[in-house]
Amino acid sequence: KKVGFIFDLDGVIVDTAKYHYLAWKKLANELGIEFTVEQNELFKGVSRKRCLEILLDIGQVKATQEQFDTWMVEKNLDYLAYIENMDSSEILPDVPRVLDYLKDKNIPIALGSASKNARPILKKVGLLSYFDSIVDGNQVTKAKPDPEVFLIAARNLQVDPEGCVVFEDAVAGIEAANRANMTSIGIGEENVLSDAHYNFKDFTEMGTDFIASLVQK
Numbered sequence: 001k002k003v004g005f006i007f008d009l010d011g012v013i014v015d016t017a018k019y020h021y022l023a024w025k026k027l028a029n030e031l032g033i034e035f036t037v038e039q040n041e042l043f044k045g046v047s048r049k050r051c052l053e054i055l056l057d058i059g060q061v062k063a064t065q066e067q068f069d070t071w072m073v074e075k076n077l078d079y080l081a082y083i084e085n086m087d088s089s090e091i092l093p094d095v096p097r098v099l100d101y102l103k104d105k106n107i108p109i110a111l112g113s114a115s116k117n118a119r120p121i122l123k124k125v126g127l128l129s130y131f132d133s134i135v136d137g138n139q140v141t142k143a144k145p146d147p148e149v150f151l152i153a154a155r156n157l158q159v160d161p162e163g164c165v166v167f168e169d170a171v172a173g174i175e176a177a178n179r180a181n182m183t184s185i186g187i188g189e190e191n192v193l194s195d196a197h198y199n200f201k202d203f204t205e206m207g208t209d210f211i212a213s214l215v216q217k
């Protein structure tokens with residue numbers, strides 16, 4: 001049976017979650033909202049718009065449509081400044097090993113990210129050429145935990161959802177993969193990503209024999 005692999009971006013391929021956090025924290029401070037690392041967990045895998053809704057909810061801040069749009073732009077400009085000088089040193093450990101293994105076996109690879117900045121980030125870190133399909137926040141109408149992003153990726157790879165393996169660091173992303181009937185692999189804290197079919201702290205913990213067993217599915 002044909003298999004395909006789908007990677008989330010933020011928190012799986014690169015640690016951009018810290019930059020998202022800094023940009024949201026800056027906006028939060030300006031709005032007089034207390035924003036903690038714990039609350040940032042809710043922002044992972046979630047669209048920019050949804051993140052701002054959650055932030056305003058936390059701070060009980062009411063916004064006009066115009067303010068809302070302005071704050072979205074402001075957060076993104078700050079985020080873009082943080083990622084401007086990103087390079088391959090910010091690729092998370094052993095990601096290239098896994099990508100090379102899959103490429104060597106001719107397994108199709110897709111990106112399934114909520115971010116509208118996914119493509120430039122992959123380009124900056126030099127991984128763009130690994131991906132047969134990039135599905136990101138620009139194509140998706142329903143954010144994770146809706147399975148849409150991964151279902152589009154599967155269709156683009158011409159692989160049945162059941163044959164797809166998803167690497168995710170966000171609770172919303174694991175739920176999306178499960179709802180898509182895919183094999184979900186949590187990258188991060190096992191107690192946070194407890195709904196994943198398999199859990200790994202990071203790719204350094206994932207042996208080649210395990211990846212080989214997924215390829216044979």
Ligand code: B16
Nearest residue numbers: 009010043044045048113114115116
């Ligand atoms: P942007 P992923 C997600 O990326 C992030 O985890 C999430 O924190 C962010 O709000 C979202 O992208 C939107 O990003 O503002 O760049 O469009 O984890 O799905 O790769």
Ligand code: MG
Nearest residue numbers: 008010011169
């Ligand atoms: Mg993520």
